[in-house]
Amino acid sequence: MEPSTPNGDPTPWWGTVSLDVRTGGRWAVGPSTLWLYRTDREWRIVHRPSPDAGAADPLSNRSDVTMPLSEADMAPVLDTDDPAVHTSRYSFGDTEPRIALRPALADRPVVSRPEHPLYVPPEESVTLYLSTALWIQITLPDSERKLQEVPSFRMSDTWFGPSTVDGELCYATRTAGRLRLDALPRRDHRAVTPLRIRNTAADPLALERVQLPTQHLALYTASGGRLWTQAVTMTHSADREGADVQVRSGPPADAKAAERLQEPRETTKKSLFTSTFSAVSTLFAP
Amino acid sequence: MEQWWTLAVDYLTSPQAVSALKALLKILVGLALGRLAGNGLARLFAEDDAQRAMILRRGALYGIAGLFTASALMELGFDLSVLLGAAGILTVAIGFASQTSASNVISGLFLLGERPFAVGDVIRVNGTTGEVLSVDLLSVKLRTFDNLFVRIPNETMIKSEVTNLRRFPIRRIDLQVGVAYKEDLREVREVLMEVADRNPLCLEEPTPLIIFQGYGDSSINHQFSVWAKTEHFLDLRNSIPVEIKEAFDEHDIEIPFPHRTLYTGSETTPFPVQQAGETDDPSPSAPDPEPT
Numbered sequence: 001m002e003p004s005t006p007n008g009d010p011t012p013w014w015g016t017v018s019l020d021v022r023t024g025g026r027w028a029v030g031p032s033t034l035w036l037y038r039t040d041r042e043w044r045i046v047h048r049p050s051p052d053a054g055a056a057d058p059l060s061n062r063s064d065v066t067m068p069l070s071e072a073d074m075a076p077v078l079d080t081d082d083p084a085v086h087t088s089r090y091s092f093g094d095t096e097p098r099i100a101l102r103p104a105l106a107d108r109p110v111v112s113r114p115e116h117p118l119y120v121p122p123e124e125s126v127t128l129y130l131s132t133a134l135w136i137q138i139t140l141p142d143s144e145r146k147l148q149e150v151p152s153f154r155m156s157d158t159w160f161g162p163s164t165v166d167g168e169l170c171y172a173t174r175t176a177g178r179l180r181l182d183a184l185p186r187r188d189h190r191a192v193t194p195l196r197i198r199n200t201a202a203d204p205l206a207l208e209r210v211q212l213p214t215q216h217l218a219l220y221t222a223s224g225g226r227l228w229t230q231a232v233t234m235t236h237s238a239d240r241e242g243a244d245v246q247v248r249s250g251p252p253a254d255a256k257a258a259e260r261l262q263e264p265r266e267t268t269k270k271s272l273f274t275s276t277f278s279a280v281s282t283l284f285a286p
Numbered sequence: 287m288e289q290w291w292t293l294a295v296d297y298l299t300s301p302q303a304v305s306a307l308k309a310l311l312k313i314l315v316g317l318a319l320g321r322l323a324g325n326g327l328a329r330l331f332a333e334d335d336a337q338r339a340m341i342l343r344r345g346a347l348y349g350i351a352g353l354f355t356a357s358a359l360m361e362l363g364f365d366l367s368v369l370l371g372a373a374g375i376l377t378v379a380i381g382f383a384s385q386t387s388a389s390n391v392i393s394g395l396f397l398l399g400e401r402p403f404a405v406g407d408v409i410r411v412n413g414t415t416g417e418v419l420s421v422d423l424l425s426v427k428l429r430t431f432d433n434l435f436v437r438i439p440n441e442t443m444i445k446s447e448v449t450n451l452r453r454f455p456i457r458r459i460d461l462q463v464g465v466a467y468k469e470d471l472r473e474v475r476e477v478l479m480e481v482a483d484r485n486p487l488c489l490e491e492p493t494p495l496i497i498f499q500g501y502g503d504s505s506i507n508h509q510f511s512v513w514a515k516t517e518h519f520l521d522l523r524n525s526i527p528v529e530i531k532e533a534f535d536e537h538d539i540e541i542p543f544p545h546r547t548l549y550t551g552s553e554t555t556p557f558p559v560q561q562a563g564e565t566d567d568p569s570p571s572a573p574d575p576e577p578t
Binding site: 032045111155156157159160164165166169172209 | 368404455456485486487488489490491492513514515518
């Protein structure tokens, strides 16, 4: 792992590390904690979704790495029978010393709801900064084997679609709907998506919820260690309900020098989708 | 012996024997071709639809084998028009004799056309819930969740109410929650909503519903409805009650059991109540509620 950056930014939790036999490491990423432990025959992955017994706090901002940990330090974790802790073992004839942790975006679209409804007047365009929780991919870089993927924060499920019959299962998150980048707190277990919303219709557009196609977005890392996704533009026009969604290629304008860290989960030829902003719940009577 | 031999050779080389052999060959070829064509059609048009694959396979097999059989019969010298006429009369006779089977066959065709469910769906018919294994000519076969094989005649399926539990992607779970009369109902609503919010399997939208059901005998009753993905229905149904109970305990919200108050009336003296361990001064306190 790289040392802490000079301007006081926390150490990024992702990267490739080498662990000796019978040693381990501990990664605290957002609300969840991950332990990796290597013996000569197995890799053991221990994951705890929240720092304490209660529910995970999506805003907890932790990013620290403790390694190497000796067998004695790891013993309480390896022998735990806490039901909140999930342990998986991966056995090999001979384990490789190097293991990589990589951030990845959500595997389903994320529906973001502003805490207060946000209106975009006609002929106006705004940029919102939305952050979504990341997944941690654990891979063996030498043999390019993917071991496991765990969410740094398990977002709640939600349904996005015109009715209960037709729609798509998504993750739900709430957003403060920040319009300025410097107002956005830095959280290392979340990636920021600049979302530009253009309203070309004659009526003001009420933003009640926004569906981000995260599985089609690539992940970038900027110089400070901040994680970005590709920028997304949503255009609402008068002649149609909902909006056209376009994924911009390349790093976002706010971090032009950012390097590509992860490819999109699903590649699609079309960069255009359609989406809606309005409430679907009005359709559901008791 | 010699005579027998020549007789056998005569029979085998006679034109009738040759045509019988040809007919047999035609039927065999028809069966093989029907099976091949069915498999081919299923692979072409119904790669991931088990039900359509089954229909295509059966249709191709019966159609092609039927044609080849008719041709084989012609080979044997049967006049098919006579045969069809005879079959017409026979059908009436058989129809009367096998009403049930015939109605099942017709019902089966309607079921296939209407498609209220497909192979692999979970359905409930007359109180039996199970996974559809196959939709056949006479019956639908189910596997119940305690692993029993259930055969339901197609006629019953057409006549009775069939519920498909897997048709739509999301489902609602309705829970009846009763709280004591002393509780603050606003707080109860908040606690329930927070429980739904914390459970990741509980869908945020459609939003959970709390519907007032009435002032019950010993509790105020609400219906708490949460939505889940159909696959997670059982997980959520089992986890949500545990979480509600935990949250209620944490906030000191009482889930009451039926209460019965014994009252002796204003005309009579109160019940003497004595606490264990106390020997004197039986205080005439109000009677304790008693579970029934």
